[in-house]
Amino acid sequence: MKLPRKRSSARETAKPPADRAKQAALQTGHLAESFVAHWLTAQGWTVLHQRWHCLYGELDVVATQPGTLAFVEVKARSKGNWDENGLLSITPQKQAKLWQAAQLFLAEHPHLADLPCRFDIALLSCKPVRSSVKGSITPNGEVLRTDSQLSLPLAIELGQPVVLDGYELTLQQYIVNAFSEF
Template identity: 50%
Template sequence: MTANLTVGALAEDFVALWLEAHRYTVLERRWHCRWGELDIIAQSPPFHSGDLPTVVFVEVKARRRQNWDANGLLAITAQKQAKLWQTAQLFLTEHPEWADCPCRFDVALVSYRSLLARQSQPSSIKAPPAIAIESGVFVPLGDYQFCLHHYIPAAFE
């Protein structure tokens, strides 16, 4: 696995832990089809009893600090959104149990920094408890530290 793939996968792990800490249920991770990939598919907690759960498609963008594209936000172009829509439609076709639920697309903007410069060997740090993950705080995961800069619910329609 290349460093970028490792960082991306760990950032998705980090966001999945954050979602679970906020009472979401993660349904799928890295779901692939011919149109592309959905990073995380989750079910949000219902607002009122009796409400259908909302299916949330979460796009995770991980960037080092001082990046050129607003922490990944500028990478979610209209073309990228169209691909995510197509991919989500295919997911719902293949999972009819979720087809009648309301859906939305969220974006998680994550910063990371390497821990390897601070130590001589790769770390064996385990994932932190989900309750320890807070927005704006760097948390160690693998050989990196991650920080959820911004979580944008219903980022695009």
């Protein structure tokens, strides 16, 4: 005798809210890191790595300019956040992990080890927006850009919002040498 197969309902196959929130946070983080990497490139930097993983965690962006190597920690937060756009989340413990990750990075890339190194922080505000038509203008006069335009020349300016992939991203602050250098 064959038993009927149980069909799964949409409710059973849908991801739990915690999984959806985690996935959305990852997507937002990756988008913010790509946004900052694009901005750094426009500033004359060469981005060597994004999301470089090791035992101690992740280096969001590793970039170089002649004579300097920067490890950039990217923090994207929504309006009304509790930690000053992510700045307070970079605790002494987080800084120690970034140092360890940077040391491992340099051990794996010895040709970069003689460059002066620094830790920078990019603070972004991020909020979801309704999908927009390419080139549409918001009520306050801002031009909306889509994610497909990120690969095109795009002037990202501090404090100026850019809409990408359903999010409005604003590079609020870029802190050079945010904490002790090597």
